[in-house]
Amino acid sequence: MLNKNNFIIDYKNKKPNNFKKYKIGIIGAGNIVENSHLPIYEAEKLNIINIFDTNIEKAKFLKKKYNIINYSNNIEEFFNDKNIDIVDIAVPAEFNHDLFQQALNYNKHILIQKPLSNNIETAKKILTKYRNANIKANVNHQMRYSPSIKAANYLIKKNYFGQIKSFKFYTHRKTDWSIWPWLSKIDYPELRYNSIHYLDSIRCLFGNPNNVKAELIHSRNSILDKPTNIYVTFKYNNGLTGVLDITHDSKKKPDDWTAGFEIIGVNGNCKGIISSMIGNGTSFPDKIKFSYYKNNKLNSYEKELEGRWFSESFAGPMFSLFNAIEFDIQPETNIYDAFETLNLVEEVIKSQD
């Protein structure tokens, strides 16, 4: 029998009490800032004081739409705003290295969008600079801060399922790539910009795999001539195996798309729903359904979860950065960790037949 309510899972991103203390300046006034960063920062009442975009009209537009105190006319003006404590960088990744360096020059803390960089060599440079810097930087790998992934993480870490033997992450949907025209310049656009989230979540839940084998598959919904479907198998030294299976050319009606995961351990299992990837992204809640044995009795639960990958979980990396600054610790998806996720992306590419 499924029990719906009386099991508490600690899955929400906790807002630090001193959240008002940190003044945030944003670089980039594009799609993700308008539709994910700012709506969530506004809902969480974060202190956004400046915004800059090379397209000034976009910065002006978002300043007005979200009541941001200032916009900047150029990057020097932005960095000379002495009130900014945290620079939130959300531009195409080819500009990340330069903007990261400039933020370091001004001794600002940094939240930077994934991927950390558009190539591994530049990512290494960012890593070296971070190692020698006296600031905190977090990377916006917000999928692992999302409700169903955090719920699964909680249950795994509390050992409800015993040793994990296998996992499968999947998404089958139709994706409209046209809103990101710059993706057509990227060699593996889907992997570098979407599946990277799943790879990061897999690393968060199970650690780095010892072996991966990938097929990067062309479909009728590819971007130019680039593959946009992906099938990866994972092997770990402790016997754990896994699969990532993502397709973007579904012929089904949007509400019939599927996105989620299944994790199986020796003592139990869970199935999660990643609601942002189904239908219009808000038709269903994230959910987790799980069972585990205790004293030879099977306990089964199903829980609806609050919030989504898009976009409530965008608060997670920022809260983690606040805590890192406050307690002089590394934020969860810090530069070292994001570099490992980028490395896994490279291993996936190299592992193709």
Ligand SMILES: NC(=O)c1ccc[n+]([C@@H]2O[C@H](COP(=O)([O-])OP(=O)(O)OC[C@H]3O[C@@H](n4cnc5c(N)ncnc54)[C@H](O)[C@@H]3O)[C@@H](O)[C@H]2O)c1
């Ligand atoms: N974490 C996520 O889930 C997620 C989702 C979507 C996009 N992203 C990331 O966010 C970044 C931006 O994506 P987007 O969808 O907003 O793209 P977009 O094309 O809609 O917006 C990018 C903006 O950056 C501006 N810009 C470019 N270079 C700049 C520079 N040097 N200085 C200031 N502004 C500059 C452009 O004028 C544009 O307004 C990408 O790196 C992408 O990977 C992350």
